[in-house]
Amino acid sequence: MAGELLQGIEQAVRWDTMLLLAVGTIVGDLAAAIPGLSAIQAIALLLPFTAYLSPVGALALLVGIYKGGCFGGSTTAILLATPGTAEASATVLDGYPMARQGMAGKALRIALWSSVTADLFAALVLIFGAAVLAPYALKIGPPEYFALVVCALTIIGLVGQASPARSAVAVGLGFLLATVGQDPVHGAVRFDIGVLALTSGIPLVPMIIGLLAIPELLDQFGKRHRSVSVEQMRAFLRDPEKQRFTLAEYRRCLPTMLRSSAVGAVIGALPGLGGAIAAFVSYGVARRLSKHPERFGKGEMEGLAAAEAGDSATVGPTLIPLLTLGIPGSGTAALFIPAFLLHGVQVGPRVFADHGPVVYGLFALFVIGTAVHAVVGIGIRAAAARILAVPPNLLYPAVLLMTLVGAYTAETSLVAVGVALFFGGLGMVMRRFGFPPIPLLIAFVLGGLTETALGQSLLLFDNRLSGFLERPLALAFFALAAGIALVAARGAWQGARSRERRPAADQRA
Amino acid sequence: MAGLTREVLTGGVVALVGSAVLAYIRSQEWTGLALAGGMSPKLFPGLAAAAMTGGGLVIVVAGLWRARSREAGAGVGASEAEPEAALPPLALWLGSVLYAALLPHLGFLAATPLFLFSLIVVWGVRGWATRVCFTVGYTAALFYVFERLLGVPLPSGPWG
Numbered sequence: 001m002a003g004e005l006l007q008g009i010e011q012a013v014r015w016d017t018m019l020l021l022a023v024g025t026i027v028g029d030l031a032a033a034i035p036g037l038s039a040i041q042a043i044a045l046l047l048p049f050t051a052y053l054s055p056v057g058a059l060a061l062l063v064g065i066y067k068g069g070c071f072g073g074s075t076t077a078i079l080l081a082t083p084g085t086a087e088a089s090a091t092v093l094d095g096y097p098m099a100r101q102g103m104a105g106k107a108l109r110i111a112l113w114s115s116v117t118a119d120l121f122a123a124l125v126l127i128f129g130a131a132v133l134a135p136y137a138l139k140i141g142p143p144e145y146f147a148l149v150v151c152a153l154t155i156i157g158l159v160g161q162a163s164p165a166r167s168a169v170a171v172g173l174g175f176l177l178a179t180v181g182q183d184p185v186h187g188a189v190r191f192d193i194g195v196l197a198l199t200s201g202i203p204l205v206p207m208i209i210g211l212l213a214i215p216e217l218l219d220q221f222g223k224r225h226r227s228v229s230v231e232q233m234r235a236f237l238r239d240p241e242k243q244r245f246t247l248a249e250y251r252r253c254l255p256t257m258l259r260s261s262a263v264g265a266v267i268g269a270l271p272g273l274g275g276a277i278a279a280f281v282s283y284g285v286a287r288r289l290s291k292h293p294e295r296f297g298k299g300e301m302e303g304l305a306a307a308e309a310g311d312s313a314t315v316g317p318t319l320i321p322l323l324t325l326g327i328p329g330s331g332t333a334a335l336f337i338p339a340f341l342l343h344g345v346q347v348g349p350r351v352f353a354d355h356g357p358v359v360y361g362l363f364a365l366f367v368i369g370t371a372v373h374a375v376v377g378i379g380i381r382a383a384a385a386r387i388l389a390v391p392p393n394l395l396y397p398a399v400l401l402m403t404l405v406g407a408y409t410a411e412t413s414l415v416a417v418g419v420a421l422f423f424g425g426l427g428m429v430m431r432r433f434g435f436p437p438i439p440l441l442i443a444f445v446l447g448g449l450t451e452t453a454l455g456q457s458l459l460l461f462d463n464r465l466s467g468f469l470e471r472p473l474a475l476a477f478f479a480l481a482a483g484i485a486l487v488a489a490r491g492a493w494q495g496a497r498s499r500e501r502r503p504a505a506d507q508r509a
Numbered sequence: 510m511a512g513l514t515r516e517v518l519t520g521g522v523v524a525l526v527g528s529a530v531l532a533y534i535r536s537q538e539w540t541g542l543a544l545a546g547g548m549s550p551k552l553f554p555g556l557a558a559a560a561m562t563g564g565g566l567v568i569v570v571a572g573l574w575r576a577r578s579r580e581a582g583a584g585v586g587a588s589e590a591e592p593e594a595a596l597p598p599l600a601l602w603l604g605s606v607l608y609a610a611l612l613p614h615l616g617f618l619a620a621t622p623l624f625l626f627s628l629i630v631v632w633g634v635r636g637w638a639t640r641v642c643f644t645v646g647y648t649a650a651l652f653y654v655f656e657r658l659l660g661v662p663l664p665s666g667p668w669g
Contacts, residue, residue: 172527179554188550
């Protein structure tokens, strides 16, 4: 194990890996500063390139984008009151008031250092969390795995989603699309519609590019974007003395940062919640515990620190269920699966035993990435603000074209472009009608393994579904899923009832 | 009210598609190298299609429920958010499909500038110099990165 650990660290500290980490951080940071784009689109866009890199190099690029993208949304949130990403929404609450008071530079620095502090905390949680869980994950058999996937998708589908029914449809569609091609149990070819290329299934990378990146770009077409004028920037930065974030101020904010990091790490490790919820919960906790809650929302440093730290702390822990169980807890974590697969690494309970150096390399990247994030963050603030001045009517066509060429590169085939465009169209329709794409993506990614686990379980139980009841852990996962579904159904019912009563009450009034 | 009709229609279409897929799965004779005692290759896609159908039906019922509640409230608070214009994204998507269709016939070096130029014109970029320079420069940059640096053979047309 020590040899594998050293091998992983050795690969992570190579100059080319560090360069990829820095490039990824810059790309993620800048992408998140562009309204409509975020880490998930940037990763989807660059996934095809990772095939040309070493496994640890590929992960360095993705970790950089993930970290940079998580923080980059704060630039527009602070300068324009328009969060570059949903995760940066809570940053607006105190970041923009600070900018209006002429402290934009200070707000950007607080956001950066809160993010860096939370980043380090999250990296340690990832390393220790995955190490603690890994031995238990090895004890999970096919019935437990199947039950765990059902439980995870129930959480992803029901918690934090506007419409659980729409999530169920998205999960069903994801599983259905995963069955295109050869059946993993019998080898029967299904839904290939006579296209030879589909007998091996729908290619994952073009599908991801199509589903996540293309609809966003299509939606930007014809939209007007706010941009930062030079005068506005001068006004935001008018007093250089006000832009400093001193060590004393950092110390004052540190307890809030650490508390928010803990909140973010816990939320990040749970499937389906993510950075936006973590940021708002952390912000709420910080306000409740503050001696001056009345200052929150008016440019309070601790409010900004809490929001940024809460969001950034989700980055590492999101990968814990992925590395130990093979189940991604978020859309961005799901994008690590194709990157691993492109290098022959199957994430899941055996990943530590089979691909130790890659996993330890990933851990090292998360720690080194914190330092890179800090250095890049200091250097790139001005550039990130300037990207807001790049005309969107040049930026978006360029990104769209890059997306299509990227999809082609993934398979060196025009079928891949067709797949990307098909899923781009599907993603656009889904957005219009309120169907979330992330449950579809996660169900698609897990579809093959889930079907195999179900097949193996039924074989084990001699085709009796009741066999699941004889496995306590599987039963516990099913019970948890049922409990969550019941709570969600009760919430939806109560919501509908209160909506029903409200108009009548309004009418009487 | 239009929003509610849309809701019921959305759910209805999803349920219909799910049912059609279920019927299709039932009609298929997928056997493959069947293992004795293993589950049928139809089970998993069948469950997925059933989830779609069930979800669609729930959307329909929820839509009808909301319609009933709105009627009881005589339209108070019945305003629905206007859906965003669908035409521009659809036009852009069709343009992208056309580009993909032209790629094998014209090749990357001819189809890409054509597509990119049209794209930036429609996206509202002004000035011929900007349009031409950006089109040529960006196409050349993409060609250099993918074909030369990464060694990806991009589609070639009659002109190479």
